[in-house]
Amino acid sequence: MSTPHDYLPRDPAWRTPAFAPFYKTTVHRAPRAPLLSLRNTLSEITGPVFGHDDIGPLDNDLIRNYAQDGEPVGERIILHGRVLDENARPVPGALIEIWQANAAGRYRHRNDRYLAPLDPNFGGCGRTLADDEGRYAFRTIKPGPYPWGNDSNSWRPAHVHVSVFGRAFAQRLITQLYFEGDPLIPRCPIVRTLPDPAGVELLTARLDMNAAIPFDCLAYRFDIVLRGRRATPFENRPEGT
Template structure:
């Protein structure tokens, strides 16, 4: 389904400022000149279209999609939700990609500096395509917290990264999901760039005991909003219009 007409402008006061010195990498990547506002172009308001034929049978199962016959170690989770447009409409056919650290807080990356062990059965990435109501889901393990070279003793709370490609290029979104009840959320310099507690709470997935799998996995619900005045937070980087 294609979008008919220009998208709503984003509310810049809702999102993080591009320049936030407490988050070191924002210093060099923030714009040095005034921003320009231009109308949506046709190419931004159309495409791409993703089909389910691009998915492998275990792309949305991070517990089993890397290790062959083995399974990832950690607290087993189901993450689910809906991808919505700026008017609250569920968006079908949206490509949702996700990646994360393992249960010890380590990424499978050749430049990883954290000393936690790798899990031989956990690759840390997957993808899904939303159904007719905008729904998505995947299985994974709960990622661990980890230190990072921002300031002395800065740690990231447990989180999962998301990349969402909506029904048009102007709906591209990269964000992070946190877990309800984690006290480290409120100590994180990246989270601290977001102007309001209300906005931060849109990134916190709610524990849903009714959606758990008996004797297997807890469930967390995380809805994602593309564009509009209450778009899900973009990762402290200016994007689009």
């Protein structure tokens, strides 16, 4: 058995800036001192290992996994793609988790005070394992945009948060995807922190009519690339794994 090794520290050149004056909360939370790189513990680099027994039959179906007495309101969609390395090879067994607002733009969270209604049949969370070809898929409701307190009229584009777990706690990447054609994307201060405009394209899920189900739902494809020049921008580790 090979000996586990620490993961490489993050490359600051790939990071979105911690301080961006047009993104108001960074003014208060940006670090005042240089960041430190801490060594990983043995448990962080050797576990967990996720298996299909850990995933319920409805975990990737957000239309049904929280439904109480009907289906949630909103545009039904399929969100699918592949988890790939820098050479477009599949990454099997990755645990993909998503969370999102409902069709009205409200999260099922006690701190969300947006005046939009909660949907009693929508929880907004799901998870699945990538198959042997790195493929994953969710059924869900397309989230709505919502206002936030960056300035007097800031709105988040419709988006879905995505977490990807590898085979260790230290192998977690977090990002969020947007939807093709949304006019709010270039107006969002969070999106504008990306140093390379091409990064926005890498965070945009594309309409995929080939995967749509006629008379049921549209589909959007979002491939997650872990490393390399075309890697998906990640919030917690922009340079990838």
